[in-house]
Structure formats: C-alpha cells, structure tokens
Amino acid sequence: MQDIAPGTLSANPGNLRLTGAYLFFSTNDGTNGPALWSIPLTNIPYLPARVAARTYIQAEDYDRGDEGLAYHDSDPVNVGGQYRTAAGVDLTTVNSDGSGGIMLGWTKPGEWLNYTLDIVSTSAYTLEISLATAGTGGSFHLARDGTDISGPITVPDTGGWRAWRTITGPALSLPAGRHTLRLVFDSAGATGYVANIDWLVLDGASDPIYLPMVRR
Ligand SMILES: [Ca+2]
Numbered sequence: 001m002q003d004i005a006p007g008t009l010s011a012n013p014g015n016l017r018l019t020g021a022y023l024f025f026s027t028n029d030g031t032n033g034p035a036l037w038s039i040p041l042t043n044i045p046y047l048p049a050r051v052a053a054r055t056y057i058q059a060e061d062y063d064r065g066d067e068g069l070a071y072h073d074s075d076p077v078n079v080g081g082q083y084r085t086a087a088g089v090d091l092t093t094v095n096s097d098g099s100g101g102i103m104l105g106w107t108k109p110g111e112w113l114n115y116t117l118d119i120v121s122t123s124a125y126t127l128e129i130s131l132a133t134a135g136t137g138g139s140f141h142l143a144r145d146g147t148d149i150s151g152p153i154t155v156p157d158t159g160g161w162r163a164w165r166t167i168t169g170p171a172l173s174l175p176a177g178r179h180t181l182r183l184v185f186d187s188a189g190a191t192g193y194v195a196n197i198d199w200l201v202l203d204g205a206s207d208p209i210y211l212p213m214v215r216r
C-alpha cells in the first residue's frame with residue numbers, strides 16, 4: 001500500500017486522478033495494516049438505479065471506471081466524439097442527423113464493456129439487441145461475472161451502419177444479487193468492425209432488475 005504525503009491532496013484540489021479497483025483508507029500508524037474501509041473505483045453504474053421488468057441497457061451507459069476495469073477499447077480516443085468523451089469507448093449518435101440518442105460504434109474483436117446489475121430474483125431473461133452492420137462475419141457474447149452465458153451471437157447484415165434491426169438472443173439465466181454483465185466483441189466482418197449497438201433488453205416478465213437509468 002502506498003501512502004500519500006500530507007498536503008498532497010489539498011495542493012491541487014480538483015486535479016487528483018485515481019486509478020485502480022479500490023481507494024483504501026487506513027490508519028496513520030506507519031504499519032500499512034488492513035484498510036479501515038475502502039471505496040470501489042469500478043463496478044459503478046454510470047447512472048442512478050431504477051427498477052423495470054423490461055429493462056433497457058443503453059450500450060453507452062457502461063460502468064464508470066478506467067480502461068481495463070470498466071471497459072477495454074483498442075484505442076484511447078472516443079472516435080465518435082459523443083457523450084463520454086474522456087474515455088476510449090467509441091460513441092456517436094444513433095441517426096446521422098444527430099437524433100435517436102447515442103450508440104456504441106467502431107467495435108473491434110477483443111473490446112468489452114461492463115454493466116453492473118442488481119438482480120432482485122433468480123430468473124431466465126429473454127435478450128433483445130438493437131444493432132446495425134454492413135456485411136456479415138461479426139459475433140459477440142455476454143458474460144456474467146466472467147463466465148460466458150450466451151455463447152456466440154452472430155451478427156446479421158442489416159444493410160448499413162445505421163440500418164437498425166432488433167435481434168433476439170438466447171435466454172439468459174441470471175441469479176439474484178449484484179452481478180457484472182460484460183458485452184464482449186469476438187469476431188469482425190470484412191470492415192474490421194463487429195456491429196454498432198444501440199441497446200440491449202433483458203425481459204424477465206415480472207422479475208425486475210435494478211440498473212442504470214435509461215434514456216430513450
Ligand atoms: Ca476508441
């Protein structure tokens with residue numbers, strides 16, 4: 001554990017950047033013993049929680065946190081330049097005229113995004129995904145707490161990068177409690193990209209999920 005010299009925190013208020021999974025606090029007795037308490041710096045939903053039985057997960061509302069903790073993107077720039085401009089995840093508008101909210105674009109194999117969910121009751125949830133692609137060859141999967149729970153989801157050719165289609169994925173079994181759902185991009189089509197994603201829906205009929213508040 002690394003101590004911060006007295007005065008450092010107040011020397012540049014507003015300019016302190018913290019990286020890592022947790023911020024630990026311990027006593028100043030020189031022993032660097034166990035932390036008294038800690039603040040998580042990842043697994044933090046981007047927006048306040050709400051409840052819905054039919055739950056929209058907006059792709060752009062991935063968890064707060066740094067590259068390698070909340071997401072992995074192949075370059076540090078937000079290529080689309082919209083919404084969360086300080087992170088490397090590539091976001092732009094759903095429609096070319098700027099309408100329709102925000103989508104995730106420029107997705108490459110190996111990239112991933114985390115979504116922290118608080119699931120009230122163990123249930124099977126149907127999965128729908130709004131996506132757009134030009135050409136075939138893309139695939140991705142969903143993992144829960146590091147385990148693949150969807151298998152490969154093949155991306156159809158929707159006829160263009162803003163030609164949106166909703167596809168139905170496999171039913172997902174989600175246990176009660178706090179879990180991390182990870183969207184993982186696996187293979188790309190001829191363009192080198194996997195798919196543009198607008199949103200995912202988890203529909204548990206009467207079983208709600210707490211998760212980041214949606215924007216329509
Ligand atoms: Ca990027």
Ligand SMILES: [Ca+2]
Nearest residue numbers: 073090106107
């Ligand atoms: Ca990307």
